[in-house]
Amino acid sequence: MDQTVNHRTGPDDSPAFSRVCVVGAGVMGAAIAAHIANAGIPVLLLDRVEGEDRSSLAKGAIARMLRTEPAPFMDPAAAKLIQPGNIEDNLDAVSECDWIIEAIIERPDLKQALYKRLDTVRRPGTPISSNTSTIPLVFLTANMPETFRRDFLITHFFNPPRYMRLLELVRGPETDHAHVTRLTTFCDRNLGKTIVNAKDTPGFIANRIGTFWMLVAVKTAIESGLTVEQVDAVIGRPFGIPKTGVFGLIDLVGVDLMPHINASMKATLPENDRYRLFSDDIALIGKMIEAGNTGRKGNGGFYRLNRKGSDKFKESIDLTTGAYALSERFSLPSHVKRAEDLMTSPDKLGVYARRVMGETLAYAASLVPEISDDIIGIDKAMELGFNWKKGPFALIDQIGPSRFAALLQTQDIPVPQIVEKVGSGKFYEYHEDVLNAFTPEESYKPVPRAEGILLLEDIRKRGKPVLSNKSGALWDIGDGVACFEITTKMNTFDENVLSILEEAIGHVKNSFRALVLHTDADNFSAGANIGLALFAANMAAWGETQKLVQKGQKVLKALKYAPFPVVAAPAGLALGGGCELILHADVVQAHAELYTGLVECGVGLIPGWGGCGEMLLRLRADPRTPHGPIPATREVFEMIAMARVSKSAAEAKRMHILRKSDGITMNRDRVLADAKARALAMIEGYIPPEQPEFHVSGASGRTAFIMAIDGMAKQGLATPHDRVVSGELATVLTGNGHDVTEIVSEKQMMDLESASFMRLIRTSPTLDRIEHMLETGKPLRN
Structure with a gap:
């Protein structure tokens, strides 16, 4: 795979792990394997034997990922780095791997049975980790030999592994610290992860707080008689939480996962944990699962798309009756813009926000140092694991810790010790231009940056x-x-x-x-x-528009x-x-x-600041491009005309x-x-680079492109204005009348771009495209 990754680790400037084994080719295991392959590292992907092709599960997972959107692979060529196999025929190949990741079903008995088999074939000292999301490490290593416990960790990736930056790393009391160092370095530099060291507690950090937040939000919404649209508007952007809010997020991860996570948490949490106040099964969710309404992967969830003829429309569920009706867009009042606005609002939305976010933020604050030694790990886990713009302690700072404590008292929610300790101060403060975080010891310490990070x-x-x-x-x-x-x-x-x-x-x-x-x-x-x-x-300020085009050209060439x-x-x-x-x-x-x-073609224009010429130079500089002006020009034409990204x-x-x-x-x-x-x-x-010269394909090249455009139009693949825009693009790329034997300067190429851009910006169909893009965010096919 043609990919340059600057970060390498190890004494010979090579990755810390030259080959990795992933056992479990389900959604998570396969996606973890794909992301390791994205880093250019060969992967052995194993699963159980099934069917006539004994490695069909692993092979099927690779094939499925090549069709999946968003794509687990950064480049389809990375799939070639994954070797599929099964745990019956290919177990011995584990000995060739430098790191083993277990990603099978969340059952400790099955995991331990697998560990015993892996322990017989892995090289002594090879780290082995589990991708479990909820099971404590102590349960996984019970009755395993000391040599295994020394090499075992939990590396909890978040789904989808390519896009989610968080990795929670849990070590046991006997884990070799060298493994922690190697995995931290590799996952940071080669996999692009932000490592949060979590303690060996149920759900670790992000899921412990995140699932509590979702439970409280759903139960309180049902009790409060709110709609799913109201809830997602309240528990969304004002708090820096993605617009999916709560119900959109549950639909995304799967409604059917909620009971499983809840059961796992209840089985391992302390008896006095506040989570248990909200952990009773929710009848509505049970009915939804029975009906196959498990979210986006099922027939829809709290939201669903329905059809009437050729029309699509969005529906949402009534939290009281379980019936679906047309989803009605809900917007918060104009004066409500921030978390503190909602937390002090007297209406029912404010009451709901105070209850849900009060419980959630207080719960997070009460878990220091139980689940994390500091507030930094908790904030990072929620920011990266649940895509919150601010973690719980940063949100409390936004509200004001003393005001937050007073709000908790009005809700009969216990005020956590660390909130009492910070008092009228803040959890994060700058001292001499360095960001410091409040500690349980009532002091401040600098927020660390890993070596090699510049922000x-x-x-x-x-x-x-x-x-x-x-x-x-x-x-x-x-x-x-x-x-x-x-x-x-x-x-x-x-x-x-x-x-x-x-x-x-x-x-x-x-x-x-x-x-x-x-x-x-x-x-x-x-x-x-x-x-x-x-x-x-x-x-009709055409002169000003042309000045802007010319200024852009001038500045970028400077x-x-x-x-x-x-x-x-x-x-x-x-x-x-x-x-x-x-x-x-x-x-x-x-x-x-x-x-x-x-x-630019998507809005009826062409690149006007030198993009056409620069792409021609890149294509022609590549030795893989066939000689002559036409092959490079054709590839650039297709890429720009189709607005490829x-x-x-x-x-x-x-x-x-x-x-x-x-x-x-x-x-x-x-x-x-x-x-x-x-x-x-x-x-x-x-x-500095020398100014280039362009060998254009001339009139014959332009004729070829126009014929291709006309052919696409006849097949219904190009609209009338596509023909106009593509024609201007062809004019620029082929030199607008310059003969194939002539040399076109960079200045002439820029003038061609500017002229074509100005002709297009004056057309009504281009202006219609721009207006439509601004209004809808989607291209207009006119």
Whole structure:
């Protein structure tokens, strides 16, 4: 698999584990195997014997994952790194593996029986871990030999393993600390995980708190007579919780899992645990499971899609009667924007919020140090395991710990000791620009950062930007390296972004040695602000639009030919102009989850800031591209015309948006540090690139593309405006009348882009596409 992962571990600069075994090819086990393969590590995937093909379960799991969306594999080629087998015929192959992961059904008896078999074939000292989500380690290792207990841990991945960053690591009292170190390093650097050390308690951290939160929310909603829409609006965005809220989340993970998790927790929790107050079976959930309403994997759950003829419509369940009716969108009052607004609101929604979040946050606070030695582990587990923007203690800080304690008293909820101890203070405070966390010992300690992690959020706390305006900023990240970030909504481009970037290029030239393009926002850049483009078009401000196109070209080319190294460090979305920005960097050091592409055709435009030419250069520089101008042009044409977006950084390499030499970092928190290291390595002897020349395919090439477009239109695969947009794209890529024997300069290529862009922005169908995208978030097929 053509993938560069910078982080390697071990004395010879190789991964700590050269081969891993996963036993259990169910949903979780197979997906864990896929993600290890994403890191370029061979995997032995075993399951029981079933059917004529004795390894059919493992083989079927691999085939299924190649069809699954969202994809467990970052690149389909990674599937070749997984060797399927079964525990009868291939058990001896376990001896060739450096780490063994058990991911079978949640039954201690079956797990122990498997461990005894694995113990006979594994090499002495090979770590073995369980992916259990609820069973304490002490139960799993009972009656196992001391040599096994020394090598055993729990590595609890969250589903889906590729996308969920949390990994809870549980060690036993006899676990060899060397295993903890090796696994922590490997899972952090090679698998991109944030490791939270959890204690050996039921449900560990995230599931202990998260399942309690869901139980309280469901039971209280039924008792309060609220609708599922009201609950998900309340226990959602105001608290920094994903818009799925509670009921949408249960539908996602499976309604049928709730009773199993509840039973497992009740079997192992202390008798006085507050969880038990809410752990009685919920009759409605039992009826839903009987009816097959188990969530998205079944006939629907608390929400479901129904059809009437060709129309689809969303329904939701009545929490009292269990009947389905048309789902009615519910919005919170305009004055309710934050958690503290809801927690003090006198209406029934406020009463509900106080009860549910009061119980949940108090429960989390009461579990320090039972489940985690500090508040940091609990907050990280909920942020990464349940996608909360703020963990429980950060949320209590937002509400105010003293106010929170008073709210608990009005609800007859015991105030946890640690909340009493922090008093009128905060759980997190900055001391000398370093973030510190409150401890059970009533002191503060710095929030640790693992070695090799550099975050813009830390840089921001230590000082002011070198340059800034309302749309972007330039930061000093040390060692003569500057970092430019966009700060608009979705990091979209506007005139102010281009202005501050232009100013930053000049400032770096005089005061720094290299530049990194990065942000710690969710997305690198969603491209140009098309809302502003539509506004300008409605005002017929064509001159202003053309100036913006030309300024974008000027600034990005200034970036490309700057007298210092430029490293782009993107993550998340890098679309349209965001993709063009990284195309103009000397080097890209991308996060593994990079979704990038030139998508302008989707809104009736073509790339206007050099994207067409830069993609042609990348294709032609690849020795795998056949000689001559047509093959490279055809591939670029298809990619841009179809608005293809990579589903990973690995796929971005196959699309040639990333070069073979560009790097991929698995851990999001390490991207900036890796990019800075790349920049520093380039400084000595740096020479800017030479201006290229383009060999175009000319009129004959354009004719071929137009014929292909017409053929697609006849088959109903291209709309009338697709033909117009694709025709302009073909005009640019083939040189607009330049003969195949002529050389086209970069300046001429940019002029062609600008001219085609301006012709398209003046058309009504393009403006309709832009307006439709802004209103619906979906492309218009006109």
